[in-house]
Amino acid sequence: MRVVVLTWGSRGDVEPLAGLSVKLQEFGAEVVMCAPPDEEFGVLLERAGVPMVPLGPSVRSVVNNPKPPSKEDALKLAPELVAARFEVLTKIAADGCDAIVATGLLPAGARDVAEKVGARYLFASFHTVGAPAAFTNELYGDALNNGRAAIGLPPVADVREHVRTEQPLLAADPTLWPADSPEFLQVGAWTLPDHRPLPTDLEAFLDAGEPPVFVGFGSMAAHAPKDIARLTIEAARAHGRRVLLSRGWADIAAIDDQQDTFVIGEVNQQALFPRLATVIHHGGAGTTTTAAKAGVPQLVVPRIVDQPRWAARVAELGIGFAHQDPDPTVESLSEGLATTLAPETLARAREIAPSIDTDGATRTAKLLFS
Structure with missing residues (x-):
C-alpha cells in the first residue's frame, strides 16, 4: 500500500502525522509526507525516517510576522495552499497512490486528487473546533472549484463538509477532548515516540x-x-x-x-x-x-x-x-x-x-x- 499523508501547520500538526506515518510504515505501507518546508520539520521527519515532500510556504514565514495574520492574509494564503496541494499531490499520485490522509489547516484539494485517481481519502482533526462554513467557502471555494474543474471534476457547494467527509477522524484522547458529535470517529491521539536522551x-x-x-x-x-x-x-x-x-x-x-x-x-x-x-x-x-x-x-x-x-x-x-x-x-x-x-x-x-x-x-x- 502506498499512502500519502499531508498537513500544513505548526509542529503540533506535523509531529502527530509523523507518528501516524511511522506506524503505517510498521504495518508495511510506503509513506510519503507532504509538509511545510520549514527546516525543523525536515529534521523531525528525517529523524522519524519519513520521506518528505515540501508543500506550500514555510509556516514560520507566516506566523513570525510582527502582527498576527489578518483576514486579508488568510484570503491570500488559502488559495495558495489549495493550488499547492493540487500540484504536489497530482505529481505524487502519478506514481501510484492507494490512500491520502489529510489534516492541518483545512486541506482543501486533497480529497479532490484522491477522487481523481481513485484513492481512499481520510480527513483527521486534533479537535472539533472549525471555522464557519460561510467563511470557509469564502477562503477556499473559488480556488478549490477551479482546481476541480482543471482535473475534470464538478464543483462542490460546501467546502468544509466536502473536505471533512461524512465521518472525519478525531485524533485526540477522549478524556482530554471527548467527541461532541456522532459524526466523528475518535481514534485517540497520534504520537511520535521519542527516544532521544536529554542534553x-x-x-x-x-x-x-x-x-x-x-x-x-x-x-x-x-x-x-x-x-x-x-x-x-x-x-x-x-x-x-x-x-x-x-x-x-x-x-x-x-x-x-x-x-x-x-x-x-x-x-x-x-x-x-x-x-x-x-x-x-x-x-x-x-x-x-x-x-x-x-x-x-x-x-x-x-x-x-x-x-x-x-x-x-x-x-x-x-x-x-x-x-x-x-x-x-x-x-x-x-x-x-x-x-x-x-x-x-x-x-x-x-x-x-x-x-x-x-x-x-x-x-x-x-x-x-x-
Missing part, C-alpha cells in the same frame, strides 16, 4: 534541585503573551521554584543571569515533562496531551482557536489551571501556580495519566488496512 547540561540542571516550572509557547511567536519570560520567572520565584524556559519560535529568553533559570531549545518532551513541577504553555493539542500523559500539572494560557477549550478541560479534570485572560500578570500566574503546585493537583494529574490514549496511530493504521 547533559539539562540533566545537570534537573538534578540540581526540585523539579522546575517549564515555560514554552511553541510556534506561537506572534501570539505569545508580552513579557512572558519575566512574568513567569517572577511568578515561579515567588513560589521558590526554578524555571526552565523553552525558546520556541517566540525566542523566549532569560531575564537575568541567576542560576535558577535555564534556557533550552527543542528537546524530548516525553522524557522531560515527567521531571517537571508544572508545564506553562499555550494549550496546543500536542503539548496538552504530552503533559497529561506525563502526569504533570499544567498552567494553560490559551491564545487562539481550540486552545481555550483545551485549557478549560485541563481545569475541569483537576489536572491544572486555565488562565483564560490573554494578558497574564505576575499575580495571575502566581495564582495559577498555587493551584498547579498543590499536592492534590499533582495527585490528580498522576491519577489521570495512565488513561491518556496516545495510541491513535495504531487504530488509524488498522482502519486504513481494513
Whole structure:
C-alpha cells in the first residue's frame, strides 16, 4: 500500500502525522509526507525516517510576522495552499497512490486528487473546533472549484463538509477532548515516540534541585503573551521554584543571569515533562496531551482557536489551571501556580495519566488496512 499523508501547520500538526506515518510504515505501507518546508520539520521527519515532500510556504514565514495574520492574509494564503496541494499531490499520485490522509489547516484539494485517481481519502482533526462554513467557502471555494474543474471534476457547494467527509477522524484522547458529535470517529491521539536522551547540561540542571516550572509557547511567536519570560520567572520565584524556559519560535529568553533559570531549545518532551513541577504553555493539542500523559500539572494560557477549550478541560479534570485572560500578570500566574503546585493537583494529574490514549496511530493504521 502506498499512502500519502499531508498537513500544513505548526509542529503540533506535523509531529502527530509523523507518528501516524511511522506506524503505517510498521504495518508495511510506503509513506510519503507532504509538509511545510520549514527546516525543523525536515529534521523531525528525517529523524522519524519519513520521506518528505515540501508543500506550500514555510509556516514560520507566516506566523513570525510582527502582527498576527489578518483576514486579508488568510484570503491570500488559502488559495495558495489549495493550488499547492493540487500540484504536489497530482505529481505524487502519478506514481501510484492507494490512500491520502489529510489534516492541518483545512486541506482543501486533497480529497479532490484522491477522487481523481481513485484513492481512499481520510480527513483527521486534533479537535472539533472549525471555522464557519460561510467563511470557509469564502477562503477556499473559488480556488478549490477551479482546481476541480482543471482535473475534470464538478464543483462542490460546501467546502468544509466536502473536505471533512461524512465521518472525519478525531485524533485526540477522549478524556482530554471527548467527541461532541456522532459524526466523528475518535481514534485517540497520534504520537511520535521519542527516544532521544536529554542534553547533559539539562540533566545537570534537573538534578540540581526540585523539579522546575517549564515555560514554552511553541510556534506561537506572534501570539505569545508580552513579557512572558519575566512574568513567569517572577511568578515561579515567588513560589521558590526554578524555571526552565523553552525558546520556541517566540525566542523566549532569560531575564537575568541567576542560576535558577535555564534556557533550552527543542528537546524530548516525553522524557522531560515527567521531571517537571508544572508545564506553562499555550494549550496546543500536542503539548496538552504530552503533559497529561506525563502526569504533570499544567498552567494553560490559551491564545487562539481550540486552545481555550483545551485549557478549560485541563481545569475541569483537576489536572491544572486555565488562565483564560490573554494578558497574564505576575499575580495571575502566581495564582495559577498555587493551584498547579498543590499536592492534590499533582495527585490528580498522576491519577489521570495512565488513561491518556496516545495510541491513535495504531487504530488509524488498522482502519486504513481494513
